[in-house]
Amino acid sequence: MTDLVGNLALGLSVALSLKNLALCFLGCLIGTLVGVLPGVGPIATITMLLPITFGIDPIGALIMLAGIYYGAQYGGSTTAILVNIPGEATSVVTTLDGHQMAKQGRAGVALGIAAIGSFIAGCVATVIIAALAVPLTAMALLFGPADYFALMVLGLMFAVVLARGSVAKAIAIILVGILLSTVGTDLESGEERLTFGWNEIADGLDVAVIAMGMFGFAEILRNLETTQTRDVVHAAIGRLLPNGQDMRQSAAPIARGTLLGSLLGLLPGNGAVLGPFASYTLEKKLAKDPSRFGRGAIEGVAGPESANNAGAQTAFIPLLTLGIPPNAVMALMVGAMTIHGIVPGPQIMTKQPQLFWGMIASMWIGNLMLLVINLPLIGLWVRFLKVPYRLMFPSIVLLCCIGIYSINNSPTEVIMTAAFGLFGYALVKFGFEPAPLLLGFVLGRLMEEKLRQALVISRGSFKTFVERPLSAGLLLVALVLIVIAILPSIRQSREQVFKEAD
Amino acid sequence: MSEMPTNRPVSRGILKSPLDFGGGLFLIGLAIVGFGGGFSLPFGQLSGIGSGLMPKTVAVLVAAFGVLLLVQSLFMRGDQLEAWAVRGPIFVLGGVLVFAATIRPWGLVVAGPLAVIVSALADKDSRPAELAIAAVALTLLCGLLFKELLNLPIPFDPAGLIPEPIFRAYVGVKAGIAQAFAALKAGIGR
Helix, strand or coil: CHHHHHHHHHHHHHHCCHHHHHHHHHHHHHHHHHHCCCCCCHHHHHHHHHHHHCCCCHHHHHHHHHHHHHHHHHHHHHHHHHHCCCCCHHHHHHHHHHHHHHHHHHHHHHHHHHHHHHHHHHHHHHHHHHHHHHHHHHHHCCCCHHHHHHHHHHHHHHHHHHCCCCHHHHHHHHHHHHHHHCCEECCCCCCEECCCCCHHHCCCCCHHHHHHHHHHHHHHHHHHHCCCCCCCCCCCCCCCCCCHHHHHHHHHHHHHHHHHHHHHHHCCCCHHHHHHHHHHHHHHHHCCCHHHCCCCCCHHHHHHHHHHHHHHHHCHHHHHHHCCCCCHHHHHHHHHHHHCCCCCCHHHHHHCHHHHHHHHHHHHHHHHHHHHHHHHHHHHHHHHHCCCHHHHHHHHHHHHHHHHHHHHCCHHHHHHHHHHHHHHHHHHHCCCCCHHHHHHHHHHHHHHHHHHHHHHHCCCCCCHHHHCHHHHHHHHHHHHHHHHHHCHHHHHHHHHHHHHHC | CCCCCCCCCCCCCCCCCHHHHHHHHHHHHHHHHHHHHCCCCCCEECCEECCCHHHHHHHHHHHHHHHHHHHHHHHCCCCCCCCCCCHHHHHHHHHHHHHHHHHHHHCHHHHHHHHHHHHHCCCCCCCHHHHHHHHHHHHHHHHHHHHHHCCCCCCCCCCCCCCHHHHHHHHHHHHHHHHHHHHHHHHHCC
16 A cells, blocks of 8 residues: 555656646647547547657656547547547447537536546546556566467457457458568568568558558548538537536446446456446446436436546556557557557566656546646637538648658658558458457567467477466456357347447 | 448348458458468477468468358348448548658658648549648648657758748748747756
8 A cells, every 4th residue: 555655656756747747738638639530539649649759758758648548538529529420439429428418508518527527537547557557567477478378369359259240350350460460570580571572561560550541541531431411519518517416417427437447448358448338338227217318318428438538547557567458549559659669568667667657647647637628628629620521631631641751751651551541441341340450460469479489488389378277267268258259149239239339 | 430331131142241252352362462471481390480370370360261251141141342432542542642752852841732632632522722721721830830849850841842931931930939849848847
């Protein structure tokens, strides 16, 4: 307990330096600004803004990136409420009741309760991260290569179970991601793999290039197709602060949402995406009058938004303690951290405690800042959202181009990003979900490395994976998961959960 | 996020699910490219696996799932293939390619407006006047933001193409921003 307080104090001393406060503020502000753009989710936002952190020292850069991340997350909710377009999967649920509230002239209250709920969830999640970090890091040190491999298999299985649509397609797309991860020079033998003699990709594909192509450009292509009538709320925004009754109605949903979101966010394989769905379903079940849901029930915004933010934050735990990204956004964070010379994993906490605890403390500060920045700026976001899409998407294209070019000053990478844009568009056309690919891409390299190490240690015996209790247990859970996903009855209810959200 | 294609069951013909059929072919195509690219790489032994094991194994698995989807598409009813747009991809990605081609020789002053204008043509309702203003304004704004404020090494006007009066105004704004930023930095302390 004293450790916890001591660690947080260390973190706060780092995060509260004037420079880091400014970076955190800037990150939150720009993150929200870009995240508010319809169709631009956290992945595209982070990729686009990655170059602006280049000139900063690693601690500051990470604090800023984290700020960009939850800024983008919050910006997505704003778009969901005001325009009925979810920026990403986790804010889908918010559109249901949030947009209805906005239509009834209660947009301000919806945004207000989302901000307040997110803030409370963020505070709790920060404490959970701080409390779990030390024991989990200690546990991570017990992990051998075989156990790591098994853990990643488990994470990918979770991603399969949680993906929408067919199980076979979800597994296949993860495998494609792993296949893409083998492109480039093999680290052990120095041989070029899958490069077709093309020098530009001898160092492997950049995660930012894939992410920007599939989540920036492909998303624009899809948005252009659906001639959506963007119904930006015309009703007044109304007052921002929820009144006593709103708060009473929201208090319990926020608490439940926070708890659910925090727990699910810990799961490897994009558990965070489940939080808002689970919270919405729970609140609807518990409500005295479930028919209010879908017609502007404040609980339907408060609960899921809290779950969303809590999960977004606890998703950092597997990344920071085990070095394994649980979802596509965190996979991108691995890329971002690597650029700054930080290798995510248990050694961060022991070797760079200032960086580790500074980042965690800045999460809490960032949440506070979001509350302070966003409530007064809502009017600005509304005006921003009224810019017609025919002007908005060329601007997004330009920002994406500049962002990608600046990562390595390479025009070739810009061209490759365009190619991945087309690839991402094709994926969607064939009914594949792009997010698991990114996860498979980042985990693929790690998995191959750990597989090699494990087999070297065991002198080529695959038995090592079932003989070590930890890895055997993890693989067993993965197996159970996949069986469950294939069972028809569960498949139906799984589809229903997603249907309801649509 | 991306919504999956809506359910439009097809019942006629041998092909019960064109979407899965297309998806299966797509996977098999990817697997062939992957396997071909790693064809000559050694498999190695289990105690020291070679560089070819992972790509080849994964490529075979991808192909297997492709076949699974093909078979499935003959028996399980599924969705229709979605039509591909032509205009969107050509102009949006064309704009990106134009940016890539012009950024080195002529800098952002040429690449910026071109990327904006070409990609905007993806929408049939684009309006020329509005677009021209937006292209210039966005380019100058991005120049100030990324080049001057954030010091990214992106070429702005290496060929000296900007007309004199605009350039003078730009330099003026730039100096103002640099001053304000320096003052801010001094206040915050590095």
